[in-house]
Amino acid sequence: GEDVEQSLFLSVREGDSSVINCTYTDSSSTYLYWYKQEPGAGLQLLTYIFSNMDMKQDQRLTVLLNKKDKHLSLRIADTQTGDSAIYFCAESRLIEAAGNKLTFGGGTRVLVKP
Amino acid sequence: DVKVTQSSRYLVKRTGEKVFLECVQDMDHENMFWYRQDPGLGLRLIYFSYDVKMKEKGDIPEGYSVSREKKERFSLILESASTNQTSMYLCASSLVTVINTGELFFGEGSRLTVL
Numbered sequence: 001g002e003d004v005e006q007s008l009f010l011s012v013r014e015g016d017s018s019v020i021n022c023t024y025t026d027s028s029s030t031y032l033y034w035y036k037q038e039p040g041a042g043l044q045l046l047t048y049i050f051s052n053m054d055m056k057q058d059q060r061l062t063v064l065l066n067k068k069d070k071h072l073s074l075r076i077a078d079t080q081t082g083d084s085a086i087y088f089c090a091e092s093r094l095i096e097a098a099g100n101k102l103t104f105g106g107g108t109r110v111l112v113k114p
Numbered sequence: 115d116v117k118v119t120q121s122s123r124y125l126v127k128r129t130g131e132k133v134f135l136e137c138v139q140d141m142d143h144e145n146m147f148w149y150r151q152d153p154g155l156g157l158r159l160i161y162f163s164y165d166v167k168m169k170e171k172g173d174i175p176e177g178y179s180v181s182r183e184k185k186e187r188f189s190l191i192l193e194s195a196s197t198n199q200t201s202m203y204l205c206a207s208s209l210v211t212v213i214n215t216g217e218l219f220f221g222e223g224s225r226l227t228v229l
Contacts, residue, residue, distance in 0.1 A: 041222055043206075101162070102159075104157040
């Protein structure tokens with residue numbers, strides 16, 4: 001079955017880079033995602049990467065995928081206090097007629113200190 | 115903008131009560147999902163539906179049922195609530211497309227406390 005693991009907590013100083021790591025088990029994953037959850041809100045998609053890519057950059061966000069090691073990371077450059085949130089890694093598997101089924105990690109709580 | 119609306123943000127129920135959690139999406143998405151979120155466990159899929167009147171069990175369906183009578187509405191039902199069902203419940207929807215990136219759009223969540 002699918003399993004996604006993340007560390008629980010990350011503390012970082014404002015202006016530094018943050019790196020959040022994730023490992024997954026399903027080698028047939030089609031897409032991998034990073035979602036952000038701010039306090040009292042649902043999850044919002046930050047970025048995603050197709051499984052045949054190894055890197056994707058989007059402004060301050062860099063996603064690295066090591067498919068051999070089943071390791072995904074999210075780097076946030078110049079971290080701001082507004083980046084304090086819970087970040088979820090997720091993998092997807094294609095289900096016939098139903099699209100993608102996502103499996104989420106436990107979430108990494110990122111605290112940005114001024 | 116896609117909007118997924120969960121009718122109740124906070125509920126307090128007693129053990130044994132029947133509980134309905136309602137979710138409505140306004141973007142004609144085929145797929146709808148119910149997750150529960152618990153600290154350290156992340157999101158776990160309870161049920162999903164890929165069409166009206168269709169439903170599929172997720173990873174933790176025990177103690178729950180669902181209803182999808184209309185495309186825009188997906189309801190989660192706890193027939194007899196128990197204290198271990200105290201949790202945050204998140205509804206999500208997604209569009210099935212040729213590209214099929216699988217992006218989920220989430221509601222703000224319903225925090226259920228069962229006493």
